[in-house]
Amino acid sequence: MKGLGKPPLGSRDAVSAPQLHLVHHDLEAELQVTGDWIACETGVRSAVEVRRLVSDVAAARLRIDAARLGKWDSALIVFLKMLRDEARSVQPLGIRVDESDLPRTARRLLDLATAVGQSQVAALEMPRISVVARVGAASLRVGTELSRITILIGQTALSSLAALARRASTRSVDLLQQAREAGASALVIVAIVNSLVGAVMAFVGAVELRRFGAGIYVADLVGIGLVREMAPIMTAIVMAGRTGGAYAAHLAAMEGNEETDALKAFGIPIIDFLVLPRVAALVTMLPLLYLYACAFGLLGGYLVSLATLDITGTAFLQELRGAVGAKQFAIGLSKSISFGALIALAGCYIGMRAGRSAAAVGHAATSAVVAGIVGVIALDALFAVCTNALGI
């Protein structure tokens, strides 16, 4: 738009300051607009300035004199638009602005900018809502969220039963793909995290128990602690960060790209196609990863115990075998199965409920990781209460 007005005066760099000069004649006022009006170089007039200018006009007509107007761009149009709006709102009848002296292009652009029929995006008429109503609405939202979650769990359970009876349309290729991503690709990180946890437990245990001459009980500590608590939790937390977040991000991106709409339009059940393969993959992979994690955790504990205490490997393993029985493994396995279901469902649910923007994808991933980790720890606490009550 630059240079649409008069040809540049002098060199390109020389910009004369934009000036406004108000002159009063008998019946009309004249506004002399002079100098260069280039937005990036001379700035844009503020609304306050325009209002002050209009309030100084003591006539019913304001003629614009553009005889000495230099170069101009949007800066001039912005000013003229504000002037037009401001003049119209002057009480009681408004000031008539005579724009006939302006360059023709400026007038056309000004008309475009003030044209009626600017698109209205279905305007939201926001009624004022009282605090009580807000609280009510919030609790209703919590209620619907809870019922949605329940419906998701129920539908997933039903369609997994249908899949077992070979009546659901879940494709085994999707299940295998998800299982590979959730299982095999997580082997390294699960091994590292759990062997370090086992090693740390053995260190701490060794220091404390040696003072009572009970160093050999490190095997019990590491064994029970890992198999029953640390291996399921640490593996689940790793998977919540790796896989739960990925599920949410993937589903949220599909939502934003209308890919889920396309599935729905075909009548392809979202649960069968998107949720079930993911839940099934995590529910089968997490117990396997748990067993693998136990092996590495116990190895870490074993090595550290041998290095810091003067016990033999045989004595350690003997003690371990006495401490850790099938019962501990059963508890750990049932934990990891429920953690797997929780992480996968949370990831899918949050992903499907995400908004349709790029930011929503990131937000969904973060929320899924947080929900997964907090959920896993809360569920573990529930397990602790239950096993305690049952005396196992």
Added chain:
Amino acid sequence: MAEPDSDTRLQIRNLTVGFGLNIVQRDLNFSVHRGSIFAVMGGSGCGKSTVLKALVGLVRPFSGSLTVDGEDYWAVDEARRATIGRRFGVLFQNGALWSSMTVSENVALPLQMLTRLDAEAIAALVDLKLSFVGLTGAAQKRPAELSGGMRKRAALARALALDPEFLFFDEPSSGLDPMISGRLDDLILELSTGLGATVVIVSHELSTLFAICDDGVFLDGESRTAIASGSPRDLRDHCDHPTVRAFMAGGAREFSRSPECHRE
């Protein structure tokens, strides 16, 4: 307003659609007949796409009814709705291809999920649908590797996967060059006259509207309801409503380029 007869395949009565608290379009009444190509016209942002989403079951209308072959779509249970929906083919505005799959997998998925055909039959069908839209060469590409026009054609092939009786197109020719757009128009016409598909097109592309649509409804963004109905050509020639006239005349020409524009 025609009374429902054996030829009426989609019947829309007093349909009001919107999001949250906003009504996008209200009190729509129209019916789509067997083998016709029906246009939902209107300016940008007037709610055409939302109306289409209500027609294909993605947005539940606030009120009113949608009858598909005599069956009230929103009154039946979800399983029945899904069954009705299998007769629909939908082309979304930006394609909405499943981005983690190749083009041929995109076309194959509905067949794999919803039919009991074996892999060989599915492969043959996929190949046929891709050749309809001239994309056999791109079968193994992922959507991200395709141009906008190719993506739209791939999405059309996918919409045709189940040989739908109803085809819904959201802006089929937007973003396509005139040649591909014309070819797409021919294909739609062929599907309608040759295969007897009932087609609903949401569009503001005048060339497509005039070329293939034989009935339609004009939605207005300001009053948020239908202001005219009839075939696009009829509306162009006989409608007196100023909005429709301006639309059919190619929009307001008030600011068109005139010779004196550059004189100053």
